[in-house]
Amino acid sequence: MDIRRIMETQSLLGSSKAKRAEVEPGVSFQNVIGQKREDREHERFQRQIAAIHEQGELLAESQTVEALAEYKQMIKDFMKEAVDAALRLEDKRGFNRRGRAKIYKVVEQVDQKLLALTDQVISGEASRLSLLDQVGEIRGLLVNVYV
Numbered sequence: 001m002d003i004r005r006i007m008e009t010q011s012l013l014g015s016s017k018a019k020r021a022e023v024e025p026g027v028s029f030q031n032v033i034g035q036k037r038e039d040r041e042h043e044r045f046q047r048q049i050a051a052i053h054e055q056g057e058l059l060a061e062s063q064t065v066e067a068l069a070e071y072k073q074m075i076k077d078f079m080k081e082a083v084d085a086a087l088r089l090e091d092k093r094g095f096n097r098r099g100r101a102k103i104y105k106v107v108e109q110v111d112q113k114l115l116a117l118t119d120q121v122i123s124g125e126a127s128r129l130s131l132l133d134q135v136g137e138i139r140g141l142l143v144n145v146y147v
Contacts, residue, residue, distance in 0.1 A: 041085055048078045049142055056135030059121070060128045068121045072114055075138065079107055082145045106145050113138045 052074045059067040083104075117134045120126035 045078070045082065048074070048081075049139065052078060052142065053135070053139055056139065057132070060131035060135060063121055063124070063126060063128075063131065065121065068118060071135075072118070075110065075114065075142070078142060079110060079145070082142075083107065086145075106141055110138060110141050113141065 052071070055067070055071045055074055059071045113134060117126075117131065117138070120130065120134070
């Protein structure tokens with residue numbers, strides 16, 4: 001009876017060792033959760049970029065101040081989240097100051113493009129093609145922020 005119990009215990013210990021060998025060494029629960037969080041954040045940024053693009057097309061079509069205001073608000077929200085995410089990433093991974101400066105440079109470029117777009121819409125001199133071109137440039141800058 002004791003022999004059977006010892007054999008069962010050894011077989012259980014042997015199977016648990018085999019299970020432990022299947023787990024990747026060096027991957028912690030915190031790393032897995034962090035990766036999932038980054039994946040979710042990336043998907044959210046993708047959805048925001050798509051929504052901004054759709055609003056940009058609507059703006060080019062309608063050329064109204066309301067569409068422009070909504071477009072600018074969507075970009076403002078995106079940029080705030082992107083900068084916050086970049087700063088969290090910098091704190092987490094210890095990036096140098098140049099990574100932070102790059103993001104602020106892109107934010108400045110987006111602001112300049114938005115000002116030019118606003119001037120065109122308000123003056124009423126913008127063609128649909130010109131607005132779509134500027135919307136495309138802004139979209140490229142936004143994609144550059146989270147890449």
